[in-house]
Amino acid sequence: MTPVKGLMTREERLNPFAFFQNMRETAPVRYDQDRDTWDVFRYEDVYRVLSDHTTFSSNRNAVLRSNQSSDNASLIAMDPPQHTKYRNIVNRAFTPKRVQDLAPRIEEITRELLDAVEGTGEVDLIREFAGPLPVIVIADILGIPAADRHLFKEWSDKLVESPHAQHDEAYQASMMEKARVSQELGAYFKKQLDARRVTPGDDLLTVLLEAEVEGERLNEQQLLSFCLLLLVAGNETTTNLITNAVRAFAEQPELQTKLRENPDLIPSAVEEALRYYSPVAAIPSRFATQDVELGGQWIKQGDQVVAWLNSANRDEAKFPNADQFLVDRNPNPHLAFGWGIHFCLGAPLARLEGQIALKAIIERMPNIRFKAGTELQPVTSTLVFAVKELPITFDVK
Ligand code: HEM
Numbered sequence: 001m002t003p004v005k006g007l008m009t010r011e012e013r014l015n016p017f018a019f020f021q022n023m024r025e026t027a028p029v030r031y032d033q034d035r036d037t038w039d040v041f042r043y044e045d046v047y048r049v050l051s052d053h054t055t056f057s058s059n060r061n062a063v064l065r066s067n068q069s070s071d072n073a074s075l076i077a078m079d080p081p082q083h084t085k086y087r088n089i090v091n092r093a094f095t096p097k098r099v100q101d102l103a104p105r106i107e108e109i110t111r112e113l114l115d116a117v118e119g120t121g122e123v124d125l126i127r128e129f130a131g132p133l134p135v136i137v138i139a140d141i142l143g144i145p146a147a148d149r150h151l152f153k154e155w156s157d158k159l160v161e162s163p164h165a166q167h168d169e170a171y172q173a174s175m176m177e178k179a180r181v182s183q184e185l186g187a188y189f190k191k192q193l194d195a196r197r198v199t200p201g202d203d204l205l206t207v208l209l210e211a212e213v214e215g216e217r218l219n220e221q222q223l224l225s226f227c228l229l230l231l232v233a234g235n236e237t238t239t240n241l242i243t244n245a246v247r248a249f250a251e252q253p254e255l256q257t258k259l260r261e262n263p264d265l266i267p268s269a270v271e272e273a274l275r276y277y278s279p280v281a282a283i284p285s286r287f288a289t290q291d292v293e294l295g296g297q298w299i300k301q302g303d304q305v306v307a308w309l310n311s312a313n314r315d316e317a318k319f320p321n322a323d324q325f326l327v328d329r330n331p332n333p334h335l336a337f338g339w340g341i342h343f344c345l346g347a348p349l350a351r352l353e354g355q356i357a358l359k360a361i362i363e364r365m366p367n368i369r370f371k372a373g374t375e376l377q378p379v380t381s382t383l384v385f386a387v388k389e390l391p392i393t394f395d396v397k
Helices: 010-014 017-026 043-051 082-094 096-100 103-115 125-130 132-142 146-160 169-198 204-210 220-251 253-261 263-276 347-364
Strands: 029-032 037-040 122-124 282-288 292-294 297-299 304-308 391-393
Touching: 029 297, 037 043, 043 282, 043 292, 043 304, 082 096, 082 204, 096 347, 103 125, 103 132, 103 347, 122 125, 125 132, 125 220, 125 347, 132 146, 132 204, 132 220, 132 347, 146 169, 146 220, 169 204, 169 220, 204 220, 220 253, 220 263, 220 347, 253 263, 253 347, 263 347
Parallel strands: 037 304
Antiparallel strands: 029 037, 122 391, 282 304, 292 297
């Protein structure tokens, strides 16, 4: 992706909030010629883009009247009525009860991962904990054998990797690698699905195979693309929710004290972490279906619109003391999971994992600080708000 002006240096990427504030004040809806997109920065406008799916479509092919069929598209790139039907089917796999039933298993995985590091007093939180946790959870839910987990982690990491510039060799190589990984993963899922057609299991793959709305089921291609979406949409984001929260705890140690004294505030701290350091910095894929006015600018039919969640979530017009991390903020109508018809399907699962993980971290890792000499590095993609590693130290009990 072509870099975003104002978000180029390490410092800007780690702390983009002054840039976003400036944009909200001076150019809340701006056209960026280099990237050929509109950037939207204010809460009110981001909310409108996400809510009005008739004007701001997720389906590039339909809007650009491309000849490419969108039949095999991923849920995230569909518009109604296709989106509504498909989402109703996959919703069956993510009911609140189904997700809540996962709590004991997520607690167990959390315990095992933390047991391995608790005595050491220092850890790269991503490598040892926040990276593996969501991968193990989703592999478990899908019914993937434990012996294949490492493959899963590799595949899922490769799929979300994003090099910097769109035209350089590294970009081409990475796109080819992604295509290869998608194929490998597709073949793997196909084998797993075939096995469940013969012997159904008590797992998400079986639920997806059997889920039916108005007599319709997902076809093979739709099943495979949904499985891929779960990995791409669910793993790195949840890793970054946990890591970004702990980054804030290390930067502001008083948050740790407050949460240790009031563990009941953990769910609200998770919401605040989602707002304060939103893991998905921006939703890049909305396309105007007609000429439309937004924030005083005319966006033309077919233009691409990028909705900056990380800016909307710091908008003072919506959040008093927006630049403060308030563990008990209420209300907290953040947009970290998006909004409208594409609102994150995995939000209940991500919230549950975040709550269980942060509760355990606060309990078992007292006095978290950055390891001496740490220089945080932002991840390469500007659309993701996260660091590459989070080396921390903590007191050993
Ligand atoms: C959609 C964020 C975790 C599955 C989205 C969207 C956002 C988002 C912003 C909206 C995209 C759009 O409007 O184009 C997050 C964050 C997460 C997280 C911040 C973690 C903290 C998960 C998990 C799963 C998941 C754990 C599944 C296991 C999905 C799916 C969609 C989606 C399937 C597409 C929904 C649709 O198009 O109807 N997510 N997500 N996400 N997310 Fe998440």
